[in-house]
Amino acid sequence: MKNFICPLFFLLSLNCLLYSQELTVTGVVKSQEDNAISYANVLLLNAADSTLISGTSTGEDGTFKIIKIPAGNYLIKASFIGNESAITAFKIDADKELEPILLDESDQRLDEVVVTSQKPRLERKIDRLVFNVENTAYADGDVWDLLKITPSVMVLNNRLTVQGSSAIGVLINGRKINIPYEDIVNLLSGTSAANVLSIEIINNPPSKYGAEDNALINIVMKKNIVAGYNGAIYNKYTQGILPKHTVGTDHFFKGKKTQLSVNYSFRQDRGVTYYTDITNFSQDNGTVSTWTAEQEYLKNQQQHNISLFFDYDIDKKRRLSFTTINLWQPNGSRIYDTDTDVSNPSSWSDFHTINNSEQRKLNTSYYIDYIQDLNDKGAQLSFNGHYTFFDDKNEQDLNSTFFNTDNSVFGMNDFTTDTEQKINLYSVQGDYESPLGEAGRIETGLRYAGISSRNTIIQRGFDRDQPGVAPTDSGTFDYDESIYAAYISYSGKWDHWKLKSGVRAEYAETAGTWDGGLQRNENHNFGLFPSASLQYSPSKKHDFKVYSFRKVSRPRYNSVNPFQTFQSTFSTIEGDPKLLPATRYYIAGGYTFNKMYTAELFYKKAKNGLANLIFQNNDNNLLQFISSNLDENVAYGIDFTINKSFSKFYNCYFLASFYNETSNFKNRTTNIEVNQQQFSWFIRNSNSFLFLNDQSLSADINFFYSSALISENAIFDAFGAVNLMMRKTFYNKQLSVSMGIEDIFNQGNQFNTRNYQDQNGTSLKKGENRLFVASLRYKFGNSKMRDNKKSKRVDERNRI
Known part of the structure; x- marks a missing residue:
């Protein structure tokens, strides 16, 4: 315990020497008759471009307070049910009480309002990038589409990576989504992008969040700043080889003390993917048998997404929030149709396999937050509770027919597999934050999280007697996890x-x-996970930054299942209950010129990295997909970034990354260490255009290219894509229509090799890369109230 306290005491003692100042503005909103206006909306704007900085509502006595404001020049205005105040300019370098703000009670018509300039497309902060997405042409799509074009985010095999790591946590409004990764993709694919205000890529997560995630992606949803109701209906159609369809509706309401958002969507997802897998099985006598599998994978699933965000202001100092996020798949089907040709056959020459599975899935999550302001200086106490229930049922019927060289039937094999996974997650957390004298801000908290997972399996009909193949007939695997955490940050x-x-x-x-082997595995581990980000800005044009962290990754619940299940007659999926937690280290330093040009060096190292490795069993002609630990993974390199608005109509983002990566792991079949090394690079280029005087037409052109790279125990060949999306708004932006094409030149197919020691195989994935996308969205409700957040032109503000 002493070893834990001493670093904390040193950290606090050092940080107390530093100076910081976040200021507070207070005031009152009144009518022309000097009456206080309750629940009026107060907006704080940037003096330079009138973009929104913060907002609040007045209390019953007409007073308001806006906290955590950096020193500088600002504009402030108030509105209430169609009435506005004049815009007031002021400068703040200390806590400030403003003169009363008077509402002009004559109705403010829309022809007196102009739309001000928008926030920068990409903002670089000390520990994160903020991607403001409101004006992108992808605003009528879904959130998953947005993530594909988000700077510093890469999608490989439908898996998110940031800084080369797939240990990514996804948050919505700061709340962690605690579901398996596949279902995060499904959830975000059914969530409308039009509800998203910004996406934060937190590349050095604060200590407040768990130690497992290398980076966090926080999806910040829109909220009504002004009182009233508005809603929308939307429709998205995607045509690849098969059509896909999403329809949904959103509703927002803000009252005197309450704010409510309800979102629902229904998604019909049909897709097809083709695989070509070639495996060269080597035999003891020196001969090689080549198995070539051509597989068609058909997916058809229906999905309902519903989310609710509710905020209630108990009084000026106390707030209560409730959130629920739900995903329900009442039925889904997956069909793997595989033809496998065998060279040098001993008895049969080829076989045909049909794997038909049905899936039902439910995920429901609930969050409750309570926030208490303790004083006028910004001290705050908060509590959070969370519960998630996850239920995944799969029924699989696998049929194989074996043929002689003359195409006559040699034999048949038929078996069924029923599996179910139920997970209960719950957590409680308490946080306290406060100014630390005049030197900065301190935050500390405690958290407990409990996880209970039960997996059951029943397999029937498997009658093939082959060494090394022992499918689990039936069994139950229970996995329980408890995490106790404490943190302090400055x-x-x-x-x-x-x-x-x-x-x-x-x-x-x-x-x-x-229960199958009456086996029990227990692990106990304790770790300290420090993080730090330091930024030095000697002038407005120069920024230097260095940051580092240590993280841990614990095995996912489905990866520790000891069951051996079959995806085809000669391929198995296996978990490992003895998986070890992975630890990761990252350090980077960079320089930014004029907020546009950045160069950053980085070094990262991971031990016992968690992976799903593919091994060929040459003795049994079997492919095994096994959850495993990598011994070590090391990478170092440099990133170059350009983020520049060439005009108010054109913004360009460009990233080029060059790195060398080394991966070490043990070959499952020989137990001999394998070392893979690869120099890789990739580039991303996003171009955003606004057309017409009212900026009602927008276009996004995105380009991505990756050279050969290491992924787990395989090396992928180069691949890339060019995407185009256009969006047009009508009727004062109430109606919007989007159309585009993904992967115009169809270059997104992925080919990988596994060629070391006794392993010799390749895999080609040909997905529905080239897609036509069309979306339509119609907004309705009290748009006049929403327009109050726009600003009239004020010539005097240019003199600030």
Whole structure:
């Protein structure tokens, strides 16, 4: 315990020397008759371009308070049910009480309003990138489409990576989505992008969040700043080889003390993917048998998404929030149709396999938050509770027919597999934050999380007697995990410096029990996970930044299942209850010129990295997909970034990354260490255009290219894509229509090889890369109230 306290005491003592100042503005909103206006909306704007900085509502006595404001020049205005105040300019370098703001009670018509300039497309902050997405042509699509074009985010095999790591946590409004990764893709694919205000790529997560994620992607949803109701209906159609369809509706309401958002969508997803797998099985006598499998994978699933966000202001100092996010798949089917040709056959020459499976899935999550302001200086106490229930049922029927060289039937094999996974997750957390004198801000908290997972399996009909193949007839595997965590962090800024630092302590207990072998595996581990970001800005045009962190990844619940299940007659999927947690280290430093041009060096190292590795069993002609630990993974390189608005109609983002990666792991069949090394590079280029005087026509052109790279125990060949999306709005932006093409030149197919020691195989994935996308969205409701957040032109503000 002493070893834990001493670093914290040193950290606090060091940080207390630093200087930071976040200021508070207070005031009152009144009518022309000097009456206080309750629940009026107060907007704080940037003096330079009138973009929205913050907002609040007045209390019953007409007073308001806006906290955490950096020193600088601002504009402020108030509105209430169609009435507006004049815009007031002011400068703040200390806590400030403004003169009363008077509402002009004559109705403000839309022809007196102009739309001001928007926030920068990409904002670089000390620990994150903020991608403001409101004006992209992808606003009528879904959130998954947005992530594909988000700077610094890469999608490989439908898997998100940031800084080369797939240990990514996804948050919605700061709340972690605690579901398996496949279902995060499904959830975001059914969530409308029009509800998203920005996407934050947190490349050095604060200590407040768990120690497992290398990076966080926080999806910030829109909220009504002004009172009233509005809603929308939308429709998205996608045509690849097969059509896909999403329809949904959104509703927003803001009252005196409440704010409510309800979102629902229904998605019909039909897709087809083709695989060509070639495996060269080597025999003891020196001969090689080549198995060539041509597979067609058909997917058809229906999905309902519903989410609700509710905020209630108990009074000026107390707030209560409730959130629920739900995904329900009442029925889904997956069909793997595989023809496998065998060279040098001993008895049969080829076989045909049909794997027909039905799936039902439910995920429901609930979050409750309570926030208490303790004083006028910004001290705050908050509590959070969370519960998630996940239920996944699969029924599989696998039929194989074997043929002689003369195409006569040699034999048949038929078996069924029924599996179910139920997961209960729950957590409680308490946080306290406060100014630390005049030197900065401190935050500390405690958290407990419990996970209970039960997996059951029943397999019938498998009658093939082959060494090394022992399919589980039936069994139950229970996995329980408890995590106790405490953290403390400090942030401050003084002169030209900014600092965010913290340390998190986590103690985890895991236990896995399998009734099939009466086996029980237990793990207990404790770790300290420090993080720090330091930024030095000697002038407005120069920024230097360095940051580092240590993280841990614990095995996912489905990867520790000890069952051996079959995807085809000669391929198995296997978990490992003895998987070890992975630890990761990352350090980077860079320079940014004029907020547009950035160069950043980085180094990262991971031990016991979690992966799903493919091994060929030459003795049994079997492909095994096994959850495993990588011994070590090391990468270092440099990133170059350009983020520049060449005009108010054209913004360009460009990223080029060059890195060398080394991966070490043990070959499952020989137990000999394998070392793979690859120099890789990739580039991303996003171009956003606004057309017409009212900027009602927008276009996005995105280009991505990756050279050969290492992924787990395979090396992928180069691949890339060019995407085009256009969007037009009508009727004062109430109606919008989008159309586009993804992967115009169909270059997104992915080919990988596994060629080392006794392993010799390749895989080609040909998906529905080239897609035609069309979306339509219609907004309705009290748009006049929403327009109050726009600003009239004020010549005097140019003199600030």
